[in-house]
Amino acid sequence: MKNALRLVIPVLVTCIVAAAGLALTYKVTEPKIAEQDRLAEERSLQAVLPDATFTCLESSRIQGDIDAAADPVDVLDTFHAAIDGEHAGWAVKVSSRGYGGPMVVVIGLDTSGSVTGVTILSHNETPGLGTKVITDTWFLEQFPTLEAGFTDADVRGLDAISGTTKSSNGVRNGVAAVGRVYTEVLSGLGEGGFE
Amino acid sequence: MATTGASLIGEGVCVGRSAFAGGVHPPGYKESTAGSAVQWAPVPARLVVPLSQHLGAPCAALVEKGDRVERGQLIGDVDAMVSAPIHSPVAGVVAEVGTTLTAGGQRVAAVVIEPDEVQDLDSFVAVPETGDDKARIRAAGIVGMGGATFPSTVKLSPPKGMTIETVILNGCECEPFLTCDHRLMLEEPDRVVAGAEKIREIIGARRVVIALEDNKPDAAAALRAIATGAVEVVELPTRYPQGAEKQLIYALLKKEVPHGKLPAATGALVHNVATAVAMVDALERGKPLTERIVTVTGAVARPGNYRVLIGTLVSDLIEYAGGFVGDVERVISGGPMTGMALGSLDVPITKGSSGIVALPRGVAAPAISDDQPCIRCGRCPDSCPMGLEPYILATFSGKRMWDAAAERHVIDCIECGVCSYVCPTNRPLLQLIRVGKSAAMSKGVK
Amino acid sequence: MSEWFRVFKQGLSIENPLTVLMIGLCATLAVSTQFQNALFMGFAVIFVLTMSNVLVSVFRRLIPSEVRIPIFIVVIASFVTIVDLVMKAFVPSVYSVLGIWIPLIVVNCVILGRAEAFAYQNTVGLSAADGLGMGIGYSAVIVLLALIRELFGTGRIVWFDGVLFSLPAGYAPPSLLLLFPGAFLVFAFMIVGARWINERFEARKEAPACRP
């Protein structure tokens, strides 16, 4: 028993010290991490709809409709955007399947449903291949040509980057899903038509 | 090059028409001697009779320099189970008891005899009748004449518990160039059949099969005309190494000699046709083994089949055959697939010498270069009659990985040479495998 | 001091964990697609290796040998977690790529190996030297590997949002270098290079020949 204690106690002490140390570290870094996440999101939102302020829609009532419209893409958050208090459009954060796994894409729409911008918040694409959807800037820049009422076919008409069809499709699928969400749900909400 | 219809991988590699798996069909080169009747080669000026012409314990000389010997007189013997006594092939005087190099490259004791001017080759000192056939066969110095020179008496005494059902006389003569067994069967079918009967009697077997390849229809017909009762004559597809013991047994009985076991385990006993004739000669006339038929062929002026006294030097024989013609690259004792190249022509003909083949340049295999790669063409494993993988065995041997070679059954190689023959990059497969095989055996791998 | 330096140097060259010892491979190959990531990975390894070496060395007399492995592991894991959290907080863009590899530093064979083989038996100073040397040696290899792969696989070297260096415009980068096979291939040639250099200049002393 004594021998056992001789062995157990050092391990236990190590564990306690480690746990306490880590908890402290976590406490210190956690706000910073949350802040980083928020900042990243904020940056993307600003990129798709500059100068707006965003409010997250938290209605379970329409969430079901949104999910149905977006399927198979997951809609993570829908934001209402306002500039100087005026309804300025929507920003939708979706998770779509790219090459290496889920990619989180933020799509901005103006009040009429035209695309104002698309950014990629996070992804797990192959560096140098899939990441071309970000580094080849023309790719994301072609989305704002989608006008109000655009359809899946319109999105399909846009170019993909050769060699990274799957990553490109991840983005295109996300945008198309948001198009459907707008047509089927958001457009019906009308100006300020949310709780 | 001839290719059978069933050829699958590579020219000449036979896989279909199965008598046994694998094998090849090299060109026969038998035309030049198949038609030449056996004739006596002259008595040379000097005979060198090695005292070890068999597998097993070498004999001790029973004569000394200056002694007079008669044809058929016992000149060497040893008291060992696996051995065979040696008899003087001629009447003459012992010139020396010394050593000689044999065709196989061993340096062994030998009796040098200077023959009398006049020889009566029809008479000889007969081996006495004792009532025991096996003892008489041993006393006549009979060993396997198919190449292995294993003392025949031993093979006639199967280990306890094994019964021999079938006696097989091996007349396949699958080696290219050689025709000595062919001529024997054609010219003395009665002796061959008598030998077959005799062996069957001694061993108490039910069946006797005389097996030959289907490229000797005349010999088969001659044997069939005489064969009676229990003696069957079977023609097998012409494919090297049809004459190898295990493959022959398999072709006839569809039984595999189990790994590490004697052929007797399949109930079969294989003897060469010439051995059978020698045995019946010994039993009926008390004739000791002092001469044999040798095919002398290839690039010589007068190729043919000669009845040659044991101890005749190869150089004398070649001289009698008219000497070499053209550019001879290798001289071989035995057939070109399993025979030994001679470094010197001053080696004697022994009980196991079936042929002397002078291979001209162009027919002889090119000199081997060490680092020919294996291109993994699959020809050697596909054609190895033992189902081995020669390419890897050779590699292991070359890299001195004896254990690895042993694990892949290197010791089961029957050294038929098929693998080296088919290899498109001319890898020295068999030579390497032999090294690995002896290394494995010396480590006691069974 | 000279002893200290010798230990330090060993890690860099003749006992380099990667090219010579061939351990700690996973992260090396995985994160070496970008110079920037490799550099951060290197820092992380140096930090963890040195800190755990120091800590183990300090407490080496208090650690019963029967349970030393669990203790080392917890120590290492704690430092790894600290790196993990700190990176997440301060360089999130790097973290998003290195993400899974940071936790796996725990099982990086080099670290536990050094704690055992070296720190558990040596003084604090030497252990720190060993940790630093090994860490830097390890990092140097990853960074070099990443430089090669990034430069030739993408045609340029990036640092966060800027481009540090780029090859002429006509260069068509073989993206295979960025894929898994490319990592193996480039690394193989790096080992050859390291071997060649070692052979040329350092000639690793063979231990005395003993019976096989």
Next chain:
Amino acid sequence: MSEEITAPARTVGPSPHITSKTTCTGIMLWVVAALAPSAIWAIISMGLVAVQLFAVSIVVALGTEWAWNAIARKPQTLRDGSALVTGLLLAMSLPPRTPWWMVAIGAFIAIALGKLIFGGLGHNLFNPALVGRAFVTLSWGGVLAGVQNRGWFATLADFSAEGFDTISGATRLGIAASDRAASGAYGFDLAAQYQPLLLKNLEGSLGEISAALLILGGLVLIIKGIIDWRIPAGYIGTMGLISWAFGSDPVFHVLAGGVMLGAFFMATDYVSSPMSKKGRLVYGVGCGLFNALGRFVGPMPESTTFAILFMNGLAPLIDRMTRPRVFGVVKTDEERA
């Protein structure tokens, strides 16, 4: 006594003292001869681009081997003919308009990384030409895609697999997808494609132009005993079977893409395929399985290259598990590896 030499000493070598006339170079030249009709037809059909592709590929392949041996001070090995075969096959596996520098790099990689680094002829573990091709396609897939007249498979894939709205994993799975594809979405009648695929199809790589000529060459090699029928038979048979199982047209799938070139000329490469007969059959079936699955459930239009490379990787394992039975050794005696 008689140990003096009276007769001249001659060459002494090990038995056997005769060999077959088959040589390595002879085998390689047969392969070249069997490919010749397809290559000539490619040149006739495509003109100078094809000539350039063949020339660059073969010259670089031979040159690399020559230079390597020269630098390493090893005996030259060009005469064995294997580099010629590699260069030829690499060229045939690429689309005709591949930029010349890409072909050159591919040929260099094929010979240097695919073969010589392993110790040269006979020692490489993977098919050199395919190593070169994989290197090129994975490195510059985008560029290649731009230059090639995309073959039947690319077209097919565009409709079925890469269809924009069918991207989620579930719908791609299983028979349903290809059923649908087969019934309508192809937009063309598969059976109507037999003739162009057999005779003259200018979309795709040089080795896709005429399946008929490739089959002809392959049969010649089988009849000459140079390749084992088991590999192409296993490959093509499995390919057809799986296409049929997926409800698609087996004949079309077997004729289209790289299957014929792969099955007769590339999967049969001695060096990178198994040695035992049983092994070769398993290997052929594996190639067909991988290739077919690549088409039906994978994102890439064609996967002959990867199918063969993958099976190359498995070849030693297959060899290990399909060792021939040694005469006289009963299986139960054998320790299972």
Next chain:
Amino acid sequence: MSAVSQLALLFIGAALINNILLTRFIGLCPFFGVSSNMETSVGMSLSVVFVMVMASTATWVVWEFVLAPLGVGEFLYIPAFILIIASLVQFVEMYLRKASPVLYRAMGIYLPLITTNCAVLATATEAAKPGFFKMNLAITNSAGALSLGEALVYTLGVSVGFGFALVTFAALRERLDLAPVSRLMKGTPIAFITAGLLSLAYVGMSGWFGL
């Protein structure tokens, strides 16, 4: 998609398509260390299957019932998981050595090597806390968590894939050993090149079944 085919996909994806060694770079040390010998590779492979399954079970339980409820998982999972795995493996090793020398010879001797193997930690973490790898699991359940059953199927897939790649590679290396590779290339470098070419072949499976 039916549950069965979903599990099958989970397995195939983990074993082949996303092979942990050749497409994910995890567990490479033993991959290169042990593969020089076929016998060792087979023993190692079997032990990996065994250990991974045990480890995933343990981490899944600890995550589900200790770390997650207490809300300390985010920063404690690394020390907790590795501690569990290491102790578990050591325990089994000691037990085997005592209880079954035969089994110990066949498998037990490989256990220690596995403790410090990235693959085990990574897989066990992924099984308990999916998304960690950002792997494309064939699981539509977007909540992300795996049930214990799914976690085990996944783990089994990974470990079988590990063994498959290891044994394949060991067989390749047997041939490699016989090749006249130049001195500088001999050993590790040529093994890496071989692994590179082998992973090239695995690239061909990327994206199958949308995985």
Next chain:
Amino acid sequence: MDLILILKAVVALSVVGLVTSTILATAAKRFHVEVDPRIEAVLAALPGSNCGACGNPSCFVSAEKMVEGDLAPNACVAGGQTTTDAVAVILGADACAAVAVVSARHCGGGDRAVRSYEYAGVHSCAAAARLAGGPLLCPAGCIGFGDCVRACPFDAIHLDERGLPVVDLDKCTGCGVCVKECPRGQISLLQLVPEMAPVVVRCNAHDKVKSRKQGCSACCIACKKCERACPSDAIHVIDMLAVVDYDKCTGCGACVEVCPQNCIDLFGRGVDAVALDGVGHGSGAASIDEDAIAEAAGAGA
């Protein structure tokens, strides 16, 4: 709030730590297995990271093998030199036995031996030796295809320009592998001699002097001059071949001087390689060229 988190963390990890360490502690006792203390010691010296880089599945297995002598003490790559040293200390003399004997070639033929035929086979002594009595007229001479070179595990043999194997005495451990490997070794072409043996007879022939002279111009002709010259009664012609008795040989070199065939060589560290070329053979003069030997020794070192 902070404290609660810390508390939770401590509780969580302590529970894990407690459970695992208790189990381990009990298991260590319950399942204790006796092992060779040397294995334990070596195991303790090894890093214990079980990295597998040495090709063994675990440090324990490596330790076992090291103690059994199946694995060299420097095999551990992770531990590096530190570990090697520690292991070497534990295994001590067990691992590196004192070198007492070395291999010496008893043939001086090489290009002076007469070939009996043109050899067309594999360059392997064992293979060539079986063909027609070997490619040399001399049945005992060195064939020169270097089986011994390839067999030596310590890379201690190389072939000189005459095609004769030269043993590097600094590398030779006297393991005797080459002796077993040489197809002429059974009749003692390669022989183990005391490491400090001063002279070696470079001939191994047992056939008749007449035939051996036909086969080689460097053979021992059994003239017995050495026997007569030796002041210590250390060299005798036995069976027509000079044989040195190393218990008596003092290394005076008298036999080397008188041998008309130059087939006795000075031997010993550093000398071997050069002695071949005739250094040290005074042409009848009484004294050995000391400088040449010293030089040779220096060059060989």
